[in-house]
Amino acid sequence: MNSTELAAKLRDRLGDLVSEPRSFRGETTVEVTDPEKIAVVCAVAKNELACDYLVDISGVDNYGEDPRWLIVYELYGLAHRCHLRLHVRVREEISALPSVAAVWRAADWHEREIFDMLGITFRGHPDLRRILMWDGYPHYPLRKDFPLAGLPTELPGVAFSEAAPMEGGPFVTTPGVKDAAGREPRARPIE
Amino acid sequence: MTMTHKRDIEFGEPAGRIEELRDLAGDRLVLNMGPSHPSTHGVLRLELELEGETITKATPHVGYLHRGDEKIAENMTYTQFIPYTDRLDYLAPLANNVAYALAVEKLLGIDQQLPPRCQFIRVICCELARISSHLLGLGCFAMDCGAMTVFLLTFTEREKIYNLCEWLTGARLTTSYTRIGGLARDLPPDWAAQCRKFCEEVATTIDEVDKLLTRNRIWVDRTQGVGIISPADAIDFALSGPNLRGSGVNHDLRKAHPYLVYDQLEFEVPLGSTGDCYDRYLVRLEEMRQSVGLLRQCLDRLPGGPENRTNAPINVPDGKIVLPPKKKVLTSMEELIHQFMLVTQGVNAPPGEVYFGAENPKGELGFYLCSRGGGTPHRLKIRSPSFVNLSILPRLLPGSLLSDTVAILGSIDFVMGECDR
Numbered sequence: 001m002n003s004t005e006l007a008a009k010l011r012d013r014l015g016d017l018v019s020e021p022r023s024f025r026g027e028t029t030v031e032v033t034d035p036e037k038i039a040v041v042c043a044v045a046k047n048e049l050a051c052d053y054l055v056d057i058s059g060v061d062n063y064g065e066d067p068r069w070l071i072v073y074e075l076y077g078l079a080h081r082c083h084l085r086l087h088v089r090v091r092e093e094i095s096a097l098p099s100v101a102a103v104w105r106a107a108d109w110h111e112r113e114i115f116d117m118l119g120i121t122f123r124g125h126p127d128l129r130r131i132l133m134w135d136g137y138p139h140y141p142l143r144k145d146f147p148l149a150g151l152p153t154e155l156p157g158v159a160f161s162e163a164a165p166m167e168g169g170p171f172v173t174t175p176g177v178k179d180a181a182g183r184e185p186r187a188r189p190i191e
Numbered sequence: 192m193t194m195t196h197k198r199d200i201e202f203g204e205p206a207g208r209i210e211e212l213r214d215l216a217g218d219r220l221v222l223n224m225g226p227s228h229p230s231t232h233g234v235l236r237l238e239l240e241l242e243g244e245t246i247t248k249a250t251p252h253v254g255y256l257h258r259g260d261e262k263i264a265e266n267m268t269y270t271q272f273i274p275y276t277d278r279l280d281y282l283a284p285l286a287n288n289v290a291y292a293l294a295v296e297k298l299l300g301i302d303q304q305l306p307p308r309c310q311f312i313r314v315i316c317c318e319l320a321r322i323s324s325h326l327l328g329l330g331c332f333a334m335d336c337g338a339m340t341v342f343l344l345t346f347t348e349r350e351k352i353y354n355l356c357e358w359l360t361g362a363r364l365t366t367s368y369t370r371i372g373g374l375a376r377d378l379p380p381d382w383a384a385q386c387r388k389f390c391e392e393v394a395t396t397i398d399e400v401d402k403l404l405t406r407n408r409i410w411v412d413r414t415q416g417v418g419i420i421s422p423a424d425a426i427d428f429a430l431s432g433p434n435l436r437g438s439g440v441n442h443d444l445r446k447a448h449p450y451l452v453y454d455q456l457e458f459e460v461p462l463g464s465t466g467d468c469y470d471r472y473l474v475r476l477e478e479m480r481q482s483v484g485l486l487r488q489c490l491d492r493l494p495g496g497p498e499n500r501t502n503a504p505i506n507v508p509d510g511k512i513v514l515p516p517k518k519k520v521l522t523s524m525e526e527l528i529h530q531f532m533l534v535t536q537g538v539n540a541p542p543g544e545v546y547f548g549a550e551n552p553k554g555e556l557g558f559y560l561c562s563r564g565g566g567t568p569h570r571l572k573i574r575s576p577s578f579v580n581l582s583i584l585p586r587l588l589p590g591s592l593l594s595d596t597v598a599i600l601g602s603i604d605f606v607m608g609e610c611d612r
Contacts, residue, residue, distance in 0.1 A: 024543045025297055053442075054429050055548065058559050058572035072559065074546050074574075078426060078440065081447050085546065106429035109582040117261075132254035132611060141262055148266050 003028040003082040009049055010084070014041060018086075029085040035071075038088050039098040039124075042073065046103050051075040051084060054100075057110035059118045063144035068092040069120055073100070090120060099125040117142035219247060222593070226255050230335045230597040233607030235581070241593060249588035251581055256611035264571035268537025269295045270371055272571070277365045279575060280609040282327050283320035283552045284366045285356065289313045290549035292369035293450060294558035298545045299538060301372055301507055302450075308494040308503040309373050310451045315386070315489045316368060317451075317549075318482040322393060323352040324552030324604075325433075325475045325482075332472065332601030333404060336413045341400055348396045351389050358382055371538055372513040373506030383490050383497030390483050390490075397479050404472070414468035418587055418599035421466060428583040431576050432554025433474045434603060438466030444550035456488050468602035475604070512538050537566025546574075553577055553604060573612055577605035 007021035007028045018041065019031040032041050045051040055074035062070055067089040075084045090097050099122035101107045111122040112131040119140035122128060130137060139151055177183045225236040234255035240248035260279070264272045276291040277284040292313075296302040330345035353363040358379055360366040368375050404410045420430070425438040435442055443460040445453040461477035463470030495503030506513040510529035519526040532539075542564040548557035554576025561570040580603055588596060 025300060025545050027545060029544070052426050055555070056546070056557060056559060056572065056574040058570065060561055060570045072544075072561075072572075074557075074559070078442055083546070085544075104429065105427045105586070106579060106582065109578065113578075130254075132257040134254070141259060146262075148262060 001080045001082055003084050006049060006051075006077075006080070006082045006084050010041070010045060013044055013048060017041060027083060027085060029087055031087040031089070035088045035090045035094075035097040038071075038073075038086075039100050039103065041086065042075075042100045042103045045075055045084070045086075050077045050079050051082075052104075053078050054104035054106045054110075055083075057100075057107060057114065059114040059120060059142070061118060061142065061144045066091060069095065069118065071097065071114065071120070095119065096121040096123055098123050099128075101125050116140075119143070224596065226252075230600050231607075232331060232600070232605065235600075235605070235607055235610075237584070237588075237596070239588070239593065239596070244593050246588050246591055246593060246596070249585050251584045253578070253581065253607070254611050256607045258612065260612045261571055261573060264568055266567070268566040269540065269568065270533075270537060273369065274365060274367045277367055278608055279573065279612065280324070280551060280553055280556070280577070280606045281364060282606055283324040284364060285316035285360075285368055286320035286324075286549070286551045287556060288366060288369040289317050289451075290547070290551060290556045291558055292371055293549060294545065294547035294560055295371050295538075295540070297547045298540050298543065298560050298562055299371070299512065300541070301509070301512060304507050304509075305373070305451075306494075306504040306506070307452070308377075308499070309505045311489045311493050312374060312378060312505065313369065314451050314453065314456070315486060317551075318485045318489070319352055319355065319386075321482045321552045322479050322486075323349055325479045326352075326393075328552075328601075328604035329400065329472065329475055332598070332604070333400075333410070335597045335601045336410065338404065338407070338410060341403055344396055344399055344403075348389075348393050351392065355382070355386055355389060358385070370506070370513060372509065377499055377505050378493075378497065380498055383493065386486065387490055390486050394480070394483050397476065397483070401476060405476075411469065413595075413598050414472060414602065416465075417468045417595045418591060418602060419465060419467045420583065420587060424583065424586060425466065428586070429579050430554065430583060431579065432550070432552070433471055433478060434554065434580050436460065437463035437471035437474045437602075439463055444548055444555060448548075450547075450549065452489075455492075456485055458482075458485050468598050471602040471604075539566060540564065540568075548574065551576060553606060553609065554580060556609075573609075575609040575612060577607070577610040578612075581605055581610055 004021060007030045010030060011018050017033060017037055019033060021028045021030045032038055053076040055076050058072045060070040060072060062068055069090040071088045073086040088097060099111055101111060109131060111125055112128060114120055115122060115128055116130040116132050117140060138153060139146055220241045222239045222241055224239055225231040226234040236252040238250040239246050260275050263275060273288060273291060276287040279287045293302060326345040326349050330342040333341035356366055357363045359382060360368045420438045422438045422440050425435050425440055439462050441460060441462055446460055458481045461474045463474050495501045510526055514533055515526040515529050520530045540562045542562055544561040546557055546559045548555045556576055557574030559572040560568050563569045587599060
């Protein structure tokens with residue numbers, strides 16, 4: 001079996017829910033037309049087409065287009081060694097789709113990452129929290145409208161907010177003072 | 192003066208507090224391990240819930256080393272991103288360079304046109320990186336379990352690999368050796384002979400490590416039957432690399448989907464049987480031996496010979512992909528234009544998307560590239576093996592003892608630079 005046949009089988013089984021397969025550089029991509037059915041499609045791919053290995057899930061921000069989000073699932077079957085890519089497009093107003101963490105547990109962290117980076121929620125995810133950024137971070141950094149330089153944010157409280165041992169103190173020169181006696185660390189009284 | 196003695200201790204108290212103490216006995220202790228802990232090999236933080244010494248719940252916190260590599264990639268050309276791949280799995284930068292170059296070449300559709308000499312040199316790079324990464328992985332794993340000597344032995348060998356890397360690429364760690372469609376430079380004179388010498392020496396060290404650990408009572412007690420990953424779990428969590436094969440699942444991308452010249456080379460894929468820490472150790476040890484064999488085969492069969500007397504090419508002969516030779520840039524108009532376009536705008540990739548996964552030391556390092564044409568990716572997603580491998584921890588750790596965490600983390604062999612990207 002090759003991946004084109006795999007895609008054809010998926011289409012036979014699910015009909016218009018998946019589109020005609022497209023091929024590029026030896027890889028086959030099918031588009032799932034209804035994002036609400038993604039978990040169903042994935043369950044069929046896993047249970048009936050032996051795609052037991054979820055390689056990756058990525059989110060793409062097609063900023064300025066409608067639907068804005070493209071979620072890409074890379075499926076693989078260890079038995080038939082075929083790779084299949086699923087596309088799902090989600091509109092910005094919705095920005096949510098069902099989780100596939102119940103199909104493959106590997107999806108858990110991938111979905112958390114997409115939630116963290118793009119702000120798309122996965123319904124039915126067991127533990128949807130930010131994963132790379134900290135809890136309470138207000139932005140979604142991988143969105144195209146997020147600037148590369150970043151945006152100022154409140155940092156979570158750090159354990160040490162007092163001056164570090166060599167910050168200021170008797171051994172450090174004070175810049176911007178006119179005379180050497182003022183700059184010279186040994187001229188200052190020890191605090 | 193009369194002193195009224197106030198008794199601090201009510202002797203009746205402990206008995207009176209039994210009810211309260213009983214509640215406490217059932218209490219679970221939450222222990223934060225990391226982010227700065229020697230056995231978390233970087234900045235992994237584990238929130239462990241303990242009952243006595245048994246872990247009842249484990250929550251890994253990752254992201255302390257997040258640098259936004261994927262965001263950065265969207266804002267630069269394909270070639271400019273190569274140095275960033277050094278910093279993914281920084282214990283095997285050469286292998287990352289190769290995996291990334293292959294992904295972009297797949298997008299460009301030139302992966303079949305790579306000259307044989309380039310492919311052989313890339314395999315040498317990958318296998319050197321594999322040996323280097325496994326030497327560190329095993330050395331630290333053993334040291335975390337109390338076997339200091341192994342660490343010293345393996346680091347002596349790694350130093351030789353670093354010297355070879357420096358000689359080959361100019362840098363010990365940040366190698367950036369590959370280019371889209373080829374390599375930065377050919378093997379330096381005498382490098383192959385030194386590499387062959389290294390093969391002899393590292394083989395001895397691997398045997399030595401084998402003798403020190405494989406039948407060592409303490410080592411066996413610390414690792415056997417600890418952190419067992421069933422094949423079903425390993426597949427469900429999409430583990431890859433030695434962690435997947437340690438559970439007995441035969442999946443190695445070098446065999447399943449051979450890239451470069453792996454289909455022309457002979458090597459075995461070692462598999463574990465029980466999926467415990469000990470099996471993962473054995474798999475890594477054997478993989479190093481296989482890598483030494485692969486290195487020798489590549490050095491023997493290198494097209495053009497070690498010194499490249501026949502001037503075998505190492506780059507794709509396409510000026511629109513690889514920078515043309517400087518001599519021609521200064522004398523020929525066309526090459527000058529190519530040089531200018533490549534430097535200012537990058538290789539012109541067609542619109543489309545590819546995923547390429549390479550068998551890296553830590554597992555499957557994949558790059559998903561979504562291009563809309565031009566020299567910059569629209570989206571570059573890194574499927575990092577460490578990130579995926581770590582996601583099994585909440586399933587794997589509960590039920591084991593706190594002290595086994597160190598062995599389990601050592602046997603998973605992850606790198607946070609790659610996990611957090």
